[in-house]
Amino acid sequence: MYRYDSIDQQIVDDRVAQFRDQTQRYLAGEIAEEEFLPLRLQNGLYVQRLAPMLRVCVPYGMLDTKQVRMLAHIARKYDKGYAHVTTRQNIQYNWPALEDVPDILADLASVEMHAIQTSGNCIRNFTADPFAGVALDEVMDPRPYCEVMRQWATFHPEFAFLPRKFKMAVCGSKSDRAAILVHDIGMALTTNDAGEIGFEVFVGGGLGRTPVIASLINSFVPEKDILTYLEAILRVYNLSGNRENKYKARIKILVRAMGAEAFAERVDQEWKHLKGSESTLTAEEIERMKSYFPTPDYREVASTADTEIESLRSEHQAFDRWLTRNTRDHRQPGYVSILLSLKPVGVPPGDVTAEQLDAIADLADKYSLGEVRTTHEQNMVLADVAKDQLFELWQDCKKLGFASPTIGTLNDMICCPGGDFCSLANAKSIPVAEALQRKFDDLDYLYDLGDLSLNISGCMNACGHHHVGHVGVLGVDKKGEEWYQIQLGGDQGKNASLAKVLGPSFSRDEVPEIIEKLLNHFVDNRIEGESFLEAYRRIGHDSFKAAAYA
Amino acid sequence: MPRIILDNSVVDDNWQLITESEQADVDISQLAEGNYLVPLSVWNSLVAELTTPPANIGLWLASTELPEQIQGSISEIPVLAIDFPAFADGRGFSIGRLLRERYGYKGQLRAIGKPIRDQLSYLVRCGFNAFDLAEHYDPEEALTSLKDFSDNYQGSVDQPIPLFRRRS
Ligand code: SF4
Numbered sequence: 001m002y003r004y005d006s007i008d009q010q011i012v013d014d015r016v017a018q019f020r021d022q023t024q025r026y027l028a029g030e031i032a033e034e035e036f037l038p039l040r041l042q043n044g045l046y047v048q049r050l051a052p053m054l055r056v057c058v059p060y061g062m063l064d065t066k067q068v069r070m071l072a073h074i075a076r077k078y079d080k081g082y083a084h085v086t087t088r089q090n091i092q093y094n095w096p097a098l099e100d101v102p103d104i105l106a107d108l109a110s111v112e113m114h115a116i117q118t119s120g121n122c123i124r125n126f127t128a129d130p131f132a133g134v135a136l137d138e139v140m141d142p143r144p145y146c147e148v149m150r151q152w153a154t155f156h157p158e159f160a161f162l163p164r165k166f167k168m169a170v171c172g173s174k175s176d177r178a179a180i181l182v183h184d185i186g187m188a189l190t191t192n193d194a195g196e197i198g199f200e201v202f203v204g205g206g207l208g209r210t211p212v213i214a215s216l217i218n219s220f221v222p223e224k225d226i227l228t229y230l231e232a233i234l235r236v237y238n239l240s241g242n243r244e245n246k247y248k249a250r251i252k253i254l255v256r257a258m259g260a261e262a263f264a265e266r267v268d269q270e271w272k273h274l275k276g277s278e279s280t281l282t283a284e285e286i287e288r289m290k291s292y293f294p295t296p297d298y299r300e301v302a303s304t305a306d307t308e309i310e311s312l313r314s315e316h317q318a319f320d321r322w323l324t325r326n327t328r329d330h331r332q333p334g335y336v337s338i339l340l341s342l343k344p345v346g347v348p349p350g351d352v353t354a355e356q357l358d359a360i361a362d363l364a365d366k367y368s369l370g371e372v373r374t375t376h377e378q379n380m381v382l383a384d385v386a387k388d389q390l391f392e393l394w395q396d397c398k399k400l401g402f403a404s405p406t407i408g409t410l411n412d413m414i415c416c417p418g419g420d421f422c423s424l425a426n427a428k429s430i431p432v433a434e435a436l437q438r439k440f441d442d443l444d445y446l447y448d449l450g451d452l453s454l455n456i457s458g459c460m461n462a463c464g465h466h467h468v469g470h471v472g473v474l475g476v477d478k479k480g481e482e483w484y485q486i487q488l489g490g491d492q493g494k495n496a497s498l499a500k501v502l503g504p505s506f507s508r509d510e511v512p513e514i515i516e517k518l519l520n521h522f523v524d525n526r527i528e529g530e531s532f533l534e535a536y537r538r539i540g541h542d543s544f545k546a547a548a549y550a
Numbered sequence: 551m552p553r554i555i556l557d558n559s560v561v562d563d564n565w566q567l568i569t570e571s572e573q574a575d576v577d578i579s580q581l582a583e584g585n586y587l588v589p590l591s592v593w594n595s596l597v598a599e600l601t602t603p604p605a606n607i608g609l610w611l612a613s614t615e616l617p618e619q620i621q622g623s624i625s626e627i628p629v630l631a632i633d634f635p636a637f638a639d640g641r642g643f644s645i646g647r648l649l650r651e652r653y654g655y656k657g658q659l660r661a662i663g664k665p666i667r668d669q670l671s672y673l674v675r676c677g678f679n680a681f682d683l684a685e686h687y688d689p690e691e692a693l694t695s696l697k698d699f700s701d702n703y704q705g706s707v708d709q710p711i712p713l714f715r716r717r718s
Contacts, residue, residue, distance in 0.1 A: 011699065011702070014699045018668075022668060032686070121640075155672075155704075156704055157671070158706075160640065160643070161640025161643065162640060235644050238641060243641075277710075278711050278712060279705045279712050282715065288717075
């Protein structure tokens, strides 16, 4: 993975010193509250319902084990002993004290980490496929490009005070696991007829109050030109985005108002001036970045590993289940990727304790070349596991509580922190997730339902990505009370679709029952092999609606 | 006399701002003495009358106004100010870069309105060299914020060569 050189290190160290000074001046009353706000936000610090919340950047989801151990240390020293994996692959702490944040940032900087631009109206973390570099369907590894872009976006002087936050994602594989179509800018790596590398660029996607699927505005931006092209888009947005009304300030509203074609033209006019400038990437820089993501030195795994696994599978049903749900094919023969489930029943989805973080680091050192990835579904990945170690790894995972064999099932819910922590929430989300997990805990039933994503957000800001869940649950406020709207038919990926609201909302107690009715309706009406989403699309929204309100 | 930051030091400043609302009452003949920053509409009518306005008249742009709306020769403008009506209104950063990089403006580029001390390093990189900070900032103390970072990744006005072309 990428390693800082002395300049990268100096830049994050400078940032720590800057924020230490800003915090001191703020505490001394020299910076007004509203002026300190964007300064702390751009260092990841929110003030939440119960305490400040600190969001640490995990660039495109990549961590080494030294970093994971530091995250554990921070959880222990400055927080209540746990951390939370967010739906944008970052890590959040719910209980740090404002005065401690400069020290936390210094600790992070000591392992090449930071919290730069993890919130605020600026360019946020770039997200990517958690299986980058190992996925079978990968066309090109997105990580070198993500790192190029991360550096470009870090302290970009022109775009630190945008109309609103700005999120980008890059996909390098046939199926899109980075949800690029619901980002302000989504990029898909591709090649043209001449075999040159470039990007398809989609703009104006996003969830939140006004969910929109992004529009394609350029089908091939050569790799060397990507930074100037991004700069052109951002400049058009910075100058023309709505600054009066924060609900109309995202780029999606501008793109929609102008029309994607007219927007693309404006970008081209701007790009004309920037294209070919010094910011054009050099072949050496692209090579340099790629050199940080080499194919690892995989070892030869005995061909008997497969037969051994098969016999262990038949002996241990739980192992068999885990293999089926929690592993992914790998491009290297003899290897697989595995998902560590952070969704055991009774724990808020995505939460990990300091001890678990240390244990994950140990697992990664022992089984997966010392690297860990976070996923936007709030799990973690060990990307490079040799098949002859799978059984042992599974036993370790079981002991540590990461082996819930439920990845991709109803119980692998995406869930935002909601009303338990977040001051913007209309309703709690964690107790809803827990009630559902408890109700639907029978593994055979979950497997019979098949792939099913259920996403929960505590308000329309949609951190829980409820619009792109096959089933979405949204907390709403009705006369000061917590209610839940249910939506159906969303999906992420290359054919992303937005979920449609079922009808009037439900009380928290009713939610599990209604979900059960919807699931029964699916089971009763599906054709052999059909997934929930396929059945929904075939049978239709109204049929599910009738079942829910019957 | 008001004090501003100009080219890394604090100086007395005697440029007076003529706001949009004042402009109706001001006759150009009254602007013979002193130094004035006038709004775009006044500037453009001066250019229409005189081609080159006198050297004691500068221009300030609102954050909604673009360099392409300026009539006459931009390079002759002695002081060009960009208003930050709220510090979080970041349009001025793009306007500054455009003036320097696309229009080749070499004169004094000043941030006015409510820019804050902690934006100084960004402002410099977008081409500003003069800063009239929000009142509660002491310009002397603010000078240190000009040097918050020892290096930067992107190409910008003060260093057009991005870091990736300078790494050895
Ligand atoms: S969706 Fe709403 S409640 Fe949930 S974390 Fe985001 S802002 Fe908070």
